[in-house]
Amino acid sequence: MLDILKAPVETFQDFVVLSGRAIGNAFRSPHYFDDIVLQSDAIGVGSLLIVLFIGLFSGLVMGLQLSRTLATYGATAEMGQLVSVVLVRELGPVLVALLVAGRNASGIASELGSMKVTEQIDAMRALGTDPTQKLVTPRLIAMAVTLPLLTILADFIGLIGGYLIGRYRFGLPFSQYWTSAWQILQYNDVVQGLVKPFAFAVIISLVGCFYGIRTSGGTEGVGRSTTKAVVVSSIWIFVVDFFLGEIFVNLT
Amino acid sequence: MSAPASSVLRFENVSVSFGGVKALEGVSFEMDAGAVRIVYGAAGSGKTTLLKVALGLVCPDSGNVFVFGENVTHLSENDWFKIRAKMGILFQEGGLFDSMTIAENVAYPLLNQQVSAGRASENGQVGERVREALRFVELESTLEKFPSELSGGMRRRVGIARAIVTEPPLLLYDSPTAGLDPITANTIINLILKERDLRHATSMMVTHRFQDGHLLANFRYNPDSGQIERVVRNSNGGSQVTTKFFVMHEGRLVFEGTQQELKASRDAYVQKFAK
Structure with missing residues (x-):
């Protein structure tokens, strides 16, 4: 029984050690600002279009589905509130995080994995650079900055999507939709909507880097690491989402 | 305990294993400044692990490693960076x-x-x-x-x-000719030879090709003519004096000596590298 638990516990321990060093490095020199900018571009700017796209469509779909239920109770005027709360609290952060996990956790794991199997990470250590400092920390910082920003944009575009449905299906006036969408939001919701993507960013970047750096077994190993990075980060996003949700629900 | 000042690289009974498989077992040797060592061995005999331990990329399970006279066996990664700054490494695939x-x-x-x-x-x-x-x-x-x-x-x-x-005063070459055609491989060895005879850095080269060691032991770079030429036996400063051979077998160092001793060895495994 204990033997079965040994491997996952060891893996988790390695993960915690890497995370600790990566986070600690953020406050230690040398800082690789070039790498932070490059990664922010790859993660943030690179994901922008697709994030806006899913933001818009999730807003549209939500508006569409809500419209039937709300029409039953004659409460279509509340649409702005509902779309706003669901998007800002839950859907925005989780959808964007899942998307970025699929796009970037895999990208990070495969890039670092290829570097590992072609001895580039060993070469980096041999040439006197800490790979955690040079590879992991810039990705962590870039992700932690860009993911909340992407989430804000996705939330906003999603609200526009909801508005489009309200406007063209029910003739909902502009000010009614946006006022109710704005007024329903409390500090708790906004903070929750920003803390979540920040936490997800930490998960995605660290899990991606962790599996990348641990890659062994040639190109086949790179494939395995990539898959693991996406699966594990997605699972953790949901688990952490639940616990953060629990905390914020109790705060109100 | 510390190694003599002239010692550049010294292993004392070093053992390493990966998941229960012994990669190095009780390896001991010493290299003085300016020494050249050619490490022969079949695939999986622990040659690359030997270099990785010398570089601090792999931590030994037991034994002691000294680099530039300093005991580096339990050095932290940050302290290693200072030591590695004095080492040059060529990885198998270039890295x-x-x-x-x-x-x-x-x-x-x-x-x-x-x-x-x-x-x-x-x-x-x-x-x-x-x-x-x-x-x-x-x-x-x-x-x-x-x-x-x-x-x-x-x-x-x-x-x-x-x-x-x-x-760097210490150079490590990990299978510099692996997977290359013979002509390109010779070019690479000639470069290593030229580097050795121009700067006299302490170097260790891991290889499984007999020709690589043969070239290094019997030829030298003439800085005046810019040519690679055969070493005249018994001449002063001939490179065969400092160029010695190691043979590794399943993680153990089974032979250490000059080319003549290598040729004279009766061990069937060692003989494979002496042609």
């Missing part, structure tokens, strides 16, 4: 960074040492040293290219340039 140009790759150890020393980079000087190192491997024209645009042999040569650009 070049894909995302950087050839010039950036070769400049990397130079810039890195300046960063850790807290000095501002003097770009002109770095550029000149990078060009000089690439001129040495005759690849000056590839400065702005990326590693993926070069052939396997050229990448290996860039790897040599990157290893020697900081003029």
